[in-house]
Amino acid sequence: MTDAKTSDALPAAGAQADPGVTAPFAALLVAVLSFSLMQTMVVPVLPDLQREFGADTSGVSWVLSSFLITASVATALLGRVGDMFGKRRVLIACLSVFAVGTLFCAVSNSLGMLITARAVQGVGSAAFPLAFGIVRDQFPRERVPVAIGLISSTFGIGFGIGLILPGPIVDTLSWHWVFWLGLAVIVLGILAVGAFVKESPDRSPGRIDWAGGLLLSGAVVALLLPISQGRSWGWGSLAVIGLFVTAVVLGAVFVAVERRAPEPLIDIDLLRRPAVATSHVAALIIGFGMYGAFTLVPLLAQTPPEVGFGFGSSVTESGLFMLPMAVTMLVASPLSGRIGAAVGFKLPLVLACLIGVVGFVIYAVGHNSEWAMYVGSGVLGIGVGLAYAALANLVVEAVDPRQTGEATGINTIMRTIGSSLGAQIAASIVSSETVPGTAVPAESGYTATFVMSAIALGAAALAALAGPGSLRGSAAVGARPTAPEPSRSSAR
Known part of the structure; x- marks a missing residue:
């Protein structure tokens, strides 16, 4: 049986297992962090790119869009390919392509070349579903929820760090060095995965659809x-x-x-399972609420106080407003894993959404105070950390081990779609009205966006509540789904 095979491949629990777990886990963290950093480190340097290449706002926005589009496609396709051919093998291949794209970003001398290289970089997005699958397959079951929680937290941690690092790098060197630094982290991730991560024992063989x-x-x-x-x-x-x-x-x-299809890319019946379906809906709404406002906090901080709000921060200083989020996520993500292991992951997901509501309310009513913005970011970090860890674990628990990459890949896409939509709508709301006599967005737009995000997370809490299970029910760590074996397995 799959359970026995997986158990045989796992290190024993306890202190003796640490060398067998710590090194592979650290390798996976470096791998996923390398992608998370590159996802946002380019954002603070967009004005520099626009000036250097003489591009308009629409043209330079493709530096983000090309990355986002290929990342979403790669997440779905390569998560499934990893289930078929081996998650470690596919992870190393994805990181290698990611490294090539980053190298070309670093040496780009035209906007077209940079946009193309960013599209190649997007392949690295598959690192997340592949890492989740490796943890599920190889780690001791009692450690799976916390490990998945910490890996999930790199979404937000990389986001926060990625907004802080580019300022000093660009001020001291140039925007090219943002990508050279990213390339160094990616290469380190490739070497670490190659040295310390074993190939996953669970496979879902078949042909590519x-x-x-x-x-x-x-x-x-x-x-x-x-x-x-x-x-x-x-x-x-x-x-x-x-x-x-x-x-x-x-x-x-x-x-x-x-x-x-006899061997479908995605098992449609899998998406209809209540635990999977509600997790995807919650991921979509959470992505919409969280990222829609996150992208605006540095912009608000950089607003000159002469217009009646804002702090006149530099690019580097504005990124520091997101630092509390990265710190609290490091605590909240493993905490989500421990809560979920004890009572199930429905409770931490609902709590995450409600805490997120509180964080955005703090933003909405206190954005004229620096300390309130720092507190709001810290509170939101707790919500994000709990949410990302709970979402990944809910999906992992609900599917067969051979479908982990496939299912978590779709969940990542749902969050990406929500994030993209939320960021664009938030930007439209903020830019719809300006301070009279200036091009600076009006304060009312920021307030409205923060309120919108709070409402969205309230809706996400309702979606989470609609999922199966009790808020105080028990959960067996690493339990296999009770649903019947997927159709593609019976077809083999």
Whole structure:
């Protein structure tokens, strides 16, 4: 049986197991952190890129959009490929492509080359579902929830650090060194994974569903492209509306094709399981609420106080407002794993959403005070840490080990879509009104956005409550799902 095979491959619990667990876990952390850093380190240098290449705002925004689109596609496709051919092997391949993209970013001498290199970088996004799968397959069961929680926390930790580091680097050297630093971390991750991580024992062999892959990729691109470019193209433009319609059509065709495929890219029945479905919905809403406001906190901090609000912070100083979030996430993520191991992951997910509401309320009513912004970021870090860890663990517990990469990859995509939509809507709200006589966004836009995020997290709490299980129910750590074996297994 799968359980016995997995148990045989796991190190024994206790102090003697530390060398067998600590080194692989550290290697996985470095691998996923390298991607998380590169996801946001480019954000503070966008103005420098715009000046150097003489680009407009719409043109330079493709530095983010190209990365986002390929990252979303790679997350879904390569998570499944890892389930089929070995998660360690695919993880090293993804990180290697990621490193090549980062190298070309570092030596780019044109905006077109940089945008193309950023698209190549997006392949590194598969590191997260692959890392979750490796932990599920190889770590002692009592350590799985905390390990997944800490890996999940790198989403927010990398976000916070990625907003702080580029300022001093650009001031001292140049924007090219942001990518050289990122490349060093990626290479370290590749070496660490190669040296300390063993290949996963659980496989889901089969053929690659090329038709499903193309349809899913097309649907994701058609959805994310208008979201990322909607403000510059116009939300009511023919291109935006046409792409949204295309995304719906391709999504429907994808579902129809996957239902008939003998070895589908994504098991559609898997998405219908209550624990999986509610986790995906919650991830979408949490992504919408969290990232929509996170992207605006540094902008608010940089606002000159002469207009009546803001702190006149430099790029580096504005990034420090996100530092409390990174710190509290380090505590909250493993705590989420421990709570979930004891009573199930529904409770920490609901708590995460409610704590997030509190954090955004603090932002909304106290954004004229620096200490309130620091407190709000710290509170939000607790919410983000609890949420990301709980979401990943809920999905991992609900599926067969051979579907871990597939299921967590889709959950990551849902959070990415929510994040993209939330960031764009938040930016539209903030930019809709300016301080009279200036181009500075008005304070009311920030307040409205923080309130919107609080409402979104309240809705996410309701979605989490709708999931199966009790808030005070027990949970067996690392328990296998009770659902029947997926159809692709019976077909083999």
